[in-house]
Amino acid sequence: MMMREVAVIGIGITKFGELWDYSFRQIGIQAGLEAVYDANLSGSEIDAMYVGNMSSGRFIDQHHVGALIADYSGMASNHIPSTRIEAAGASGSLALHQGVMAVASGTHDIVVVGGAEKMTDVSEEASNFILNSAADQQWESLMGATFASLHAMIACRYIREGYATREQIAQVAVKNHLHGSLNPKAQFQKPIRLETVLRASMVAEPLTMFDCSPISDGAAAVVLCPMEMAHEYTDKPIKVLGIGQASDTLALYQRDDICTFPATKVAAQKAYEMAGLEPRDIDVVEVNDDYTISELLALEDLGFYQRGEAGKAVEFGETEIGGSLPVNTSGGLKARGNPIGATGVAQIVEIVTQLRGDAERRQVKEAEIGMAHNVGGTGSTVAVTILGVA
Amino acid sequence: MPVARFWRDIPSRYNLYGSRCGSCGKIYFPTRHICPECRRSSIGRMESYRLSGKGKVYSYSVVHEAPPQLAVLKPYVVAIVEMDEGVRVTGQLVDVDAEKIDIGMRVEAVLRKIGDEGPSGVIHYGFKFAPVPD
Numbered sequence: 269m270m271m272r273e274v275a276v277i278g279i280g281i282t283k284f285g286e287l288w289d290y291s292f293r294q295i296g297i298q299a300g301l302e303a304v305y306d307a308n309l310s311g312s313e314i315d316a317m318y319v320g321n322m323s324s325g326r327f328i329d330q331h332h333v334g335a336l337i338a339d340y341s342g343m344a345s346n347h348i349p350s351t352r353i354e355a356a357g358a359s360g361s362l363a364l365h366q367g368v369m370a371v372a373s374g375t376h377d378i379v380v381v382g383g384a385e386k387m388t389d390v391s392e393e394a395s396n397f398i399l400n401s402a403a404d405q406q407w408e409s410l411m412g413a414t415f416a417s418l419h420a421m422i423a424c425r426y427i428r429e430g431y432a433t434r435e436q437i438a439q440v441a442v443k444n445h446l447h448g449s450l451n452p453k454a455q456f457q458k459p460i461r462l463e464t465v466l467r468a469s470m471v472a473e474p475l476t477m478f479d480c481s482p483i484s485d486g487a488a489a490v491v492l493c494p495m496e497m498a499h500e501y502t503d504k505p506i507k508v509l510g511i512g513q514a515s516d517t518l519a520l521y522q523r524d525d526i527c528t529f530p531a532t533k534v535a536a537q538k539a540y541e542m543a544g545l546e547p548r549d550i551d552v553v554e555v556n557d558d559y560t561i562s563e564l565l566a567l568e569d570l571g572f573y574q575r576g577e578a579g580k581a582v583e584f585g586e587t588e589i590g591g592s593l594p595v596n597t598s599g600g601l602k603a604r605g606n607p608i609g610a611t612g613v614a615q616i617v618e619i620v621t622q623l624r625g626d627a628e629r630r631q632v633k634e635a636e637i638g639m640a641h642n643v644g645g646t647g648s649t650v651a652v653t654i655l656g657v658a
Numbered sequence: 659m660p661v662a663r664f665w666r667d668i669p670s671r672y673n674l675y676g677s678r679c680g681s682c683g684k685i686y687f688p689t690r691h692i693c694p695e696c697r698r699s700s701i702g703r704m705e706s707y708r709l710s711g712k713g714k715v716y717s718y719s720v721v722h723e724a725p726p727q728l729a730v731l732k733p734y735v736v737a738i739v740e741m742d743e744g745v746r747v748t749g750q751l752v753d754v755d756a757e758k759i760d761i762g763m764r765v766e767a768v769l770r771k772i773g774d775e776g777p778s779g780v781i782h783y784g785f786k787f788a789p790v791p792d
Binding site: 393396397400406407408410411412413414416417422424428469470471472473474475519520522526 | 667688716717718719720721722723724725726728731733734736737738746747748749750761772773784
């Protein structure tokens with residue numbers, strides 16, 4: 269149980285995409301400063317920083333990015349603690365949860381949580397090779413399994429079990445590109461057609477290029493503080509209602525059933541319990557659509573749909589903005605982009621934007637409670653966060 | 659991959675050695691030193707166990723985009739194989755027409771080259787899977 273209630277009082281996010289003109293430290297600072305300005309901080313109030321990042325060591329040959337980001341944010345002379353967190357695709361959410369716990373425990377008052385990844389300083393092949401290391405490097409990647417092919421095997425089995433059709437899986441990309449077209453920060457801002465997904469070049473059958481989230485650069489940041497202090501900084505604090513984190517086998521093949529991520533169920537249950545809420549209470553959700561198939565698993569494992577129902581829900585438009593449960597209003601990992609370490613924090617930025625009512629063309633009406641679901645590997649680490657209007 | 663790192667795993671890579679829990683009998687691949695079911699009572703009781711190499715396809719994918727060191731194989735098939743002992747293993751599926759692969763297809767482990775350290779470097783061998791007649 270939380271000792272202190274925690275609020276998000278500032279958010280910042282860079283444009284996501286192939287940001288050739290900007291370095292890792294530049295995008296990290298840009299997102300962080302935007303969040304600090306948004307929270308009306310001068311900077312000297314900041315007590316600690318947490319940075320979510322998967323693989324700066326291999327993408328830009330730079331480890332030790334906790335100190336780097338603190339230094340270039342102008343915090344070196346304050347000597348604040350700054351910690352880098354890694355859990356592959358879930359790095360950003362885990363950084364957020366560390367920040368939440370630090371504030372809740374009373375250890376720190378004002379905490380900046382950032383997430384950043386600079387992926388395009390290496391070739392696309394090298395980038396994909398680095399991403400494969402989110403799986404079991406020894407017993408999956410080295411055996412020839414790419415990260416995409418692991419999700420393709422999930423899709424193969426999912427289709428065979430009759431849980432969804434190939435077209436329903438592909439429809440996730442169509443929906444998320446539609447949402448991305450409404451988000452000025454998204455990497456892709458053009459709607460696509462179902463045929464485009466189905467006929468695109470094959471990555472790992474049955475998944476094509478349009479079933480896969482892109483290689484992206486980007487950063488996002490949020491500022492946290494105790495709820496009791498939040499109104500000193502903002503008129504629209506967003507409260508952290510619940511957090512949950514869970515792990516599972518590193519390798520996909522060691523699961524009994526690959527059409528579900530048990531860690532999602534466990535993390536969600538913890539978050540629901542802490543918040544005292546149920547799936548039907550959620551107005552808007554960002555889920556980890558690193559691949560189209562992943563979104564269907566997420567919607568079922570988070571308790572929004574029974575198994576085999578998520579594909580139909582996407583097909584019938586229930587998960588579009590204006591539907592009964594808008595999913596990935598930002599465009600998701602698919603269209604907003606997926607700079608790995610930034611993704612979990614970007615999800616929080618989107619949910620806060622929705623709950624503040626600042627989402628403009630993609631605003632979900634009367635959104636008061638939102639959820640973010642962030643995955644590392646093939647469901648090996650999952651973090652779920654529930655936020656609400658304070 | 660450095661030679662020593664590969665070399666340490668040779669029993670598992672060449673001969674599919676995993677572990678059997680001396681407490682509950684459950685089989686794992688690769689080697690585990692603690693049984694996730696029995697935990698403390700399994701410590702010191704995990705036995706080396708060689709899989710038969712026979713099993714069936716649980717799921718698969720034809721890979722079209724591959725890392726540079728596997729690019730020469732494109733397109734190739736990767737599969738999760740359910741071994742007759744119940745444990746599953748990930749590996750490539752070879753000597754098969756991709757169109758004829760299906761979930762449930764009988765396969766067996768074969769020793770193949772799985773990678774190398776460059777044109778004049780060490781060659782890494784390990785298991786892949788090939789179909790067996792019914």
